[in-house]
Amino acid sequence: MSITVYVPCDSSAVSLGADRVAKAITQEAAKRGVDIKLVRNGSRGMYWLEPLVEVATAKGRIAYGPVQPGNVSGLFDAGFTEGGAHALSLGLTEELDYFKKQQRLTFARIGKTDPISLTDYVANDGYRGLKNALSLTQANIVKAVTDSGLRGRGGAAFPTGIKWNTVLNAPSLQKYIICNADEGDSGTFSDRMVMEGDPFVLIEGMTIAGLAVDATQGYIYLRIEYPHAFEILSAAITTAYKEGYLGENIQGSGKTFNLEVRLGAGAYVCGEETSLMESLEGKRGLVRFKPPLPAISGLFGKPTVVNNVISLASVPVILDKGGDYYRDFGMGRSRGTLPVQLAGNIKRPGLVELGFGLTLRELLYDFGGGSASGRPIKAVQVGGPLGAYLPESQFDTPLDYEAFAANWTVLGHGGIVVFDDTVNMAKMARYSMEFCKIESCGKCTPCRIGSTRGVEVMDDIINGRNLEKNIPLLRDLCDTLLNGSLCALGGMTPYPVLSALNHFPEDFGVNEKATAA
Amino acid sequence: MTESGTMQATVQEIIAALKDKPGALLPILHGVQDALGYIPADSVPDIATALSLSRAEVHGVISFYHYFRDTPPGKQTIHLCRAESCQAMGGRQLEEHVKAKLGIDFHETTADDKFSLEPVYCLGNCACSPAMQIGKEIYGRVTADSFDATITNSEASA
Numbered sequence: 001m002s003i004t005v006y007v008p009c010d011s012s013a014v015s016l017g018a019d020r021v022a023k024a025i026t027q028e029a030a031k032r033g034v035d036i037k038l039v040r041n042g043s044r045g046m047y048w049l050e051p052l053v054e055v056a057t058a059k060g061r062i063a064y065g066p067v068q069p070g071n072v073s074g075l076f077d078a079g080f081t082e083g084g085a086h087a088l089s090l091g092l093t094e095e096l097d098y099f100k101k102q103q104r105l106t107f108a109r110i111g112k113t114d115p116i117s118l119t120d121y122v123a124n125d126g127y128r129g130l131k132n133a134l135s136l137t138q139a140n141i142v143k144a145v146t147d148s149g150l151r152g153r154g155g156a157a158f159p160t161g162i163k164w165n166t167v168l169n170a171p172s173l174q175k176y177i178i179c180n181a182d183e184g185d186s187g188t189f190s191d192r193m194v195m196e197g198d199p200f201v202l203i204e205g206m207t208i209a210g211l212a213v214d215a216t217q218g219y220i221y222l223r224i225e226y227p228h229a230f231e232i233l234s235a236a237i238t239t240a241y242k243e244g245y246l247g248e249n250i251q252g253s254g255k256t257f258n259l260e261v262r263l264g265a266g267a268y269v270c271g272e273e274t275s276l277m278e279s280l281e282g283k284r285g286l287v288r289f290k291p292p293l294p295a296i297s298g299l300f301g302k303p304t305v306v307n308n309v310i311s312l313a314s315v316p317v318i319l320d321k322g323g324d325y326y327r328d329f330g331m332g333r334s335r336g337t338l339p340v341q342l343a344g345n346i347k348r349p350g351l352v353e354l355g356f357g358l359t360l361r362e363l364l365y366d367f368g369g370g371s372a373s374g375r376p377i378k379a380v381q382v383g384g385p386l387g388a389y390l391p392e393s394q395f396d397t398p399l400d401y402e403a404f405a406a407n408w409t410v411l412g413h414g415g416i417v418v419f420d421d422t423v424n425m426a427k428m429a430r431y432s433m434e435f436c437k438i439e440s441c442g443k444c445t446p447c448r449i450g451s452t453r454g455v456e457v458m459d460d461i462i463n464g465r466n467l468e469k470n471i472p473l474l475r476d477l478c479d480t481l482l483n484g485s486l487c488a489l490g491g492m493t494p495y496p497v498l499s500a501l502n503h504f505p506e507d508f509g510v511n512e513k514a515t516a517a
Numbered sequence: 518m519t520e521s522g523t524m525q526a527t528v529q530e531i532i533a534a535l536k537d538k539p540g541a542l543l544p545i546l547h548g549v550q551d552a553l554g555y556i557p558a559d560s561v562p563d564i565a566t567a568l569s570l571s572r573a574e575v576h577g578v579i580s581f582y583h584y585f586r587d588t589p590p591g592k593q594t595i596h597l598c599r600a601e602s603c604q605a606m607g608g609r610q611l612e613e614h615v616k617a618k619l620g621i622d623f624h625e626t627t628a629d630d631k632f633s634l635e636p637v638y639c640l641g642n643c644a645c646s647p648a649m650q651i652g653k654e655i656y657g658r659v660t661a662d663s664f665d666a667t668i669t670n671s672e673a674s675a
Contacts, residue, residue, distance in 0.1 A: 011641070011642065011655050012641075012642050012644055012645050012655075012657060014655060015642050015645055015648065015655040015656050015657035016645055016657050016658065047644035047645055048644075050645075183639075183641060184638065184639055185639065186600030186601040186602045186603075186638065186639045186643060187600075187601060187602045187643045188639075188641070188643065189641040189642070189643055189644065191641075192641040224547075224584050225596075225637060225639065225640050225641065225650070226641060227653045228653075228655075262540075262543065262544065263543070263544075263547055264543075264582075264584075265543060265546070265547070265582035265583070265584035265585055266582055266583035266584030266585075266637070267581065267582050267583060267584075268638055279543060280540050280543075281539075281540040282540040282541055282542030282543055282568070282578070283542070283578060284577055284578055284581040285581060285582070300539065300540075341643065341644070342644070343602040343605075343643035343644050343646065344601065344602040344605035344606060344643065344646060345605040345606055349643070349644035349645070350644055351644075372606070381601055385600065385601060385638075415643070417601045417602045417605055417643070418605060419605045420605075423604075423605065428601070428604075431601070431604070435600075435638065438583075438638075439638070441581075
């Protein structure tokens, strides 16, 4: 009987040599006459161990990692296909502490299955949510999502059920479901992992959304920086059409849902939902005024649900196990789980899905193991390039939308970027202004011009010029951006800038006394 | 057929295949850039006519998006990540090294036409920072040495 060996096809694993490892294993097995079946799975999300090779044994899947092509021959010598001992052996994958301590709902299948195998998907609880949804009224599908307490995982944390309900009640012959897959925040990769590691869960979530609000057309707006995700999603969509999970008469229900992937073109601002819709319509990605809300007048002027990948990928488990099941995870008004992404200067970077409530410190040290460099962690940026920097004194903040907001910080899409004590926070503040300048859509003045002025003021500050004048000027400018911008790009750039200034004034050449005044 | 004639035929083919999609402009621009490596100024009037847009509108869309280019790239385009996670792992120093090694700045192409260098703001490879992309290949935990080895290899295979 052939032995199943798993080597991830996830693009981060590939960036560390997974394709070469897969090739080496295939060749070595052929050379030795060992009968193996090689499966390209998603990543388990333990990136310091990638490429992580797994072997199916009677006891369960045994992990080896990080494996390089040069290790392959030795692994065969050690009898790894039978789970043999080797220096790279990590034991049973699901007994690894980092993995075992997680609560994987949205990521339940990722790393276990072959992403483009519909058979694998269905055999591992896939399409059970859709099956239930097909037996429910539209109002009851929406109710399940509302009851689950799911809030938009893209960052804004708006209750998903309320959004769906608005679209359901908006009269129109044509409505749309848009998946915002323009995951542009640095330090985030959970959307990518879903699309590369379990594309059917996103397709299923979008199909359920379509049924719920009467939308027959969906679009996944995917960033061009994710070519692997594009290939895997496209393959899964083709299969879903072929097997009657997309198109007309889904699983004999008489319901229709069509789905297409559209590629962005490198504009960060297109992750803002109205800019995204302009882009889908074939225009410059200029932010729209709100109201009207997209739920009333969205894509091509029709009622539109715009949800993030993780929000939509969480819908199938909610419809499968019920809103209550999902709601029982989490804390306060942050219900369910959040797939947190540990990135930057951290020893054990990766994906940690857990119910809300864990503290930043537990994530950084218990899971992350501290900095990669071994130096003290100076600051972490949570929530992408528009998220605040948190100093050590704020590391006990629990992961909860409200707890973060109370600190003038943002949880956002759950990306955490770690910096050690070599970072200069004034330079990071300058970068935030520069990023805003590069990515501004140009529609509103505070963002378009304020970001350029912000870079200039930061240059003056970094060079120690006239700080008594320039520090208040920077604060004043941030006030204008914060209150006068049309969307979050200009409106939230002050978060990283001011948090850097407030928590690390010495990097700006000012002492704390001057800052307090 | 002349070179510009071939170009025009390619563009017309892409337009014909995609123009009836709702919001067809971005798919068409992607199609043209995939086929030709850039979006030639000469193709703009054809695209505009097919979609009942002005040339200015099409030009405006091309210039809005960082990914679209109106000049031919080098044989290979290197997208180097400048975002925070990569900076936390030495991305700034890597950026200096890459520019010095290639002798060009961002948005430029080497004199021998082998490489174009473009900044990118996150490749979603933040657990393996610093990251870069050459063509569709993604590289993680890039160092000055591994960068040099990678471009030497890709020059050899190009």
